[in-house]
Amino acid sequence: MIGGGLAGCEAAWQAASMGVPVVLSEMRSAVPTAVHKTDRLAELVCSNSFRGDKLDNAVGLLKEEMRRLGSLIMREADRVRVPAGAALAVDREQFAEGVTAAIEGHPLITVDRREVSGIPPSRSDGPVIVATGPLTSAALSADIARFVGRDHLAFFDAISPIVLAESIDMSKVFRQSRWDRSLGPTSLTGIGALDKKGSGLSLTPPTLNEAEISIKETPPEPTEAGMLIGEGQLGTGDYLNCPFTQDEYLRFHAAIVSAEKAEVHDFDNTKFFEGCLPIEVMAHRGVDTLRFGPMKPAGLRDPRTGRRPYAVVQLRQDNLAGDHFSLVGFQTQLKWGEQARVLKLVPGLEQAEFVRLGMIHRNTYINGPTVLCDTWQTRARPDLFFAGQVSGVEGYVESAASGLIAGRNAARLALGLSPVPPPRTTAIGALAYYVSHADPLNYQPSNITFGIMPPLEAPPKSRHDRATATSDRALADLGAWMAEAVHA
Numbered sequence: 069m070i071g072g073g074l075a076g077c078e079a080a081w082q083a084a085s086m087g088v089p090v091v092l093s094e095m096r097s098a099v100p101t102a103v104h105k106t107d108r109l110a111e112l113v114c115s116n117s118f119r120g121d122k123l124d125n126a127v128g129l130l131k132e133e134m135r136r137l138g139s140l141i142m143r144e145a146d147r148v149r150v151p152a153g154a155a156l157a158v159d160r161e162q163f164a165e166g167v168t169a170a171i172e173g174h175p176l177i178t179v180d181r182r183e184v185s186g187i188p189p190s191r192s193d194g195p196v197i198v199a200t201g202p203l204t205s206a207a208l209s210a211d212i213a214r215f216v217g218r219d220h221l222a223f224f225d226a227i228s229p230i231v232l233a234e235s236i237d238m239s240k241v242f243r244q245s246r247w248d249r250s251l252g253p254t255s256l257t258g259i260g261a262l263d264k265k266g267s268g269l270s271l272t273p274p275t276l277n278e279a280e281i282s283i284k285e286t287p288p289e290p291t292e293a294g295m296l297i298g299e300g301q302l303g304t305g306d307y308l309n310c311p312f313t314q315d316e317y318l319r320f321h322a323a324i325v326s327a328e329k330a331e332v333h334d335f336d337n338t339k340f341f342e343g344c345l346p347i348e349v350m351a352h353r354g355v356d357t358l359r360f361g362p363m364k365p366a367g368l369r370d371p372r373t374g375r376r377p378y379a380v381v382q383l384r385q386d387n388l389a390g391d392h393f394s395l396v397g398f399q400t401q402l403k404w405g406e407q408a409r410v411l412k413l414v415p416g417l418e419q420a421e422f423v424r425l426g427m428i429h430r431n432t433y434i435n436g437p438t439v440l441c442d443t444w445q446t447r448a449r450p451d452l453f454f455a456g457q458v459s460g461v462e463g464y465v466e467s468a469a470s471g472l473i474a475g476r477n478a479a480r481l482a483l484g485l486s487p488v489p490p491p492r493t494t495a496i497g498a499l500a501y502y503v504s505h506a507d508p509l510n511y512q513p514s515n516i517t518f519g520i521m522p523p524l525e526a527p528p529k530s531r532h533d534r535a536t537a538t539s540d541r542a543l544a545d546l547g548a549w550m551a552e553a554v555h556a
Contacts, residue, residue: 069093069197070184070208072109074141074468075456076199077167079475081140084176086479088194092171095183095205107181110141110167112160114227116386116394118145118464121156123539124532126516127465130495131156132539133546134469137476137496140170141468150385151306153245159388186211190451195478199456199471204432212458215448216439228398229407231383232421233391236308240416241383244305246367307384308393310416311370311377312363320413321358324351327406346400346426362397381414392423400426435511436460436503443487444474444500453478460503462513469496469516470503488553492522494542497549 069080072094080090097107105111122128134142144166148159171177185207188196200208312320324347350357359365363379370377383393400407404425412418436459439446444459446452455474456467473496477487490497498521502514514520518538527534 069199071199071201071456071458072096072171072179073199073201073456074110074464075201075459075471075474076197077110077171078139078141078468078471079197079199079453079455079478080171080177081174082138082472082475083479083482084174085138086476086483087176088479088482089176089178091178091180093180093182093184095181097181106164108164108168109171109179110144111164112158112464114399115396115464116150116157116160116163117152117384117396118156118158120154122154124535126495126518126521126535127463129539129542130465130469130499130516132543133490133494133496134465134472136543136546137472137550139468139472140167141464141472144170148388150388150390152384153306154249157384157386160386162388184208187215187452190449194482195451195453197453197455197471197474197478198458199454199474201457201467204458209432212434215446216434227424227427228395229400229411229422229426230386230392230394230424231417232423233393235417235419235421236383236393237416237418241308241310242371243308244368244371245307248305249367307382307396308416309368309370309377310381310383310414311365311368312379312381312415314378316413316415317359317363317379318355320410321351321355323410323413324348324358324402327402327410329401329403329406346402347398348400348402381417398426402426433458433460433513435508437506437508437511440504442489442497442500442504443477444470444503445477445487451481457513460511460513461499461515463515466499466514466516469499472496473500488549491545491549493545494549495521496546498522 069076069083069090069092072092076092076094080092083090092109094107094109105113118127118131119125120128121131123132131142135146144163145156145158147166148162150157150159172179183205185205187198187208198208198212204212327348329348347358347362350361359379363381365377365380368376368380381398382396384396386392386394395411398411402410407425408422411422412420414420434440434454436454439448440454440459441447444453444455446454453474455471459470461467461470473490480487489500492498492501495516499514499516502520506514518535521538521542524534524537524541528537
């Protein structure tokens with residue numbers, strides 16, 4: 069096993085849980101990377117969010133499938149979750165510590181802290197899984213390129229800033245989750261917080277459009293939504309919201325498009341993953357792009373005015389202590405001095421102290437459809453597997469999911485059994501099928517979506533009912549597959 073990220077740790081755990089000894093090679097701390105801060109396994113370097121956690125969205129379904137398959141990553145994420153509305157977010161430090169302790173404490177897993185500079189040759193002592201993530205070392209990256217017979221594909225990813233909670237001006241922000249969505253009881257920690265039961269709504273939020281932005285809303289009912297909490301903070305919910313007027317938004321937009329960006333030396337033409345664009349890239353696409361993206365005000369209402377803000381920056385709790393908040397969807401490659409200047413134009417962040425500023429890093433991945441089978445084996449060498457972002461998936465959950473199936477199939481191979489892919493009707497099976505069967509000429513990493521899963525034979529009319537029915541089918545098919553294949 070090469071790589072101690074989400075995919076590598078999940079793969080090692082799955083194989084060891086099937087009774088197969090594993091050597092997990094991780095080059096940190098012997099060889100550092102540009103963005104990792106510690107030598108812990110499964111360190112999260114970007115967001116602390118694992119995204120939605122309900123069965124009315126595809127990534128929520130993928131999480132539930134992984135839980136049923138005994139996922140270590142999901143076990144630890146659930147254990148150290150922090151308030152995030154209908155999403156799953158974690159305390160990143162406790163998460164990495166928990167995964168590291170589990171891996172190092174497993175009697176069948178040996179952690180080898182050294183760099184692996186090339187793909188190990190075929191040998192009798194077992195299969196190989198390459199799960200080195202987007203920051204694969206130069207030497208191993210070159211060897212992977214030789215193996216696949218062509219250059220890697222690559223894009224650039226950017227990381228959001230994190231702000232110190234006590235430096236946020238709570239008199240200008242309000243606490244609320246979009247559409248008051250929550251996973252049930254939430255314990256809001258940190259400055260000005262209050263324990264509060266969430267709504268538990270499972271309806272899919274409406275899509276934001278221009279009519280919704282300009283619609284005149286009626287004032288809210290005089291309920292607890294407008295109550296004063298803690299140190300001048302208004303509202304309840306899992307997110308802090310920094311509301312903008314139109315003038316404030318236009319001033320903020322102008323500052324972003326005129327700010328100086330950090331240089332990227334690897335490529336003349338920087339390519340970004342569309343699902344994780346830096347705010348300055350979005351801002352250059354048009355004055356309203358941010359307002360329809362990470363700054364959309366849909367599903368939010370300022371308790372002070374009873375109206376939807378013109379735009380909003382959301383802050384999500386980043387650790388269990390509640391003293392760090394990350395800026396949701398605010399990946400950036402602006403120079404650090406420029407970031408501090410621009411972000412202090414956000415209402416409530418005028419005196420902000422940043423624990424971490426945004427940065428940019430290179431993501432490397434292979435062209436999955438030309439290299440991989442839906443078992444995560446390589447077509448050219450059945451004892452070699454790829455998993456995680458280097459295999460051509462995008463997202464924490466998707467990376468861990470690929471490692472889960474790769475680990476199980478590598479263990480089956482070691483035990484003399486044939487690798488088996490999950491059904492395409494499951495999220496975890498649809499992801500494997502997409503990576504191995506998508507158009508290789510226009511391939512880029514993908515998050516899990518219902519769109520890559522086979523359609524229902526008789527789909528309900530409403531979007532929410534279709535999502536629920538798709539999830540019901542997936543979980544039923546997963547159960548049947550587990551009974552037949554996982555316990556074989």
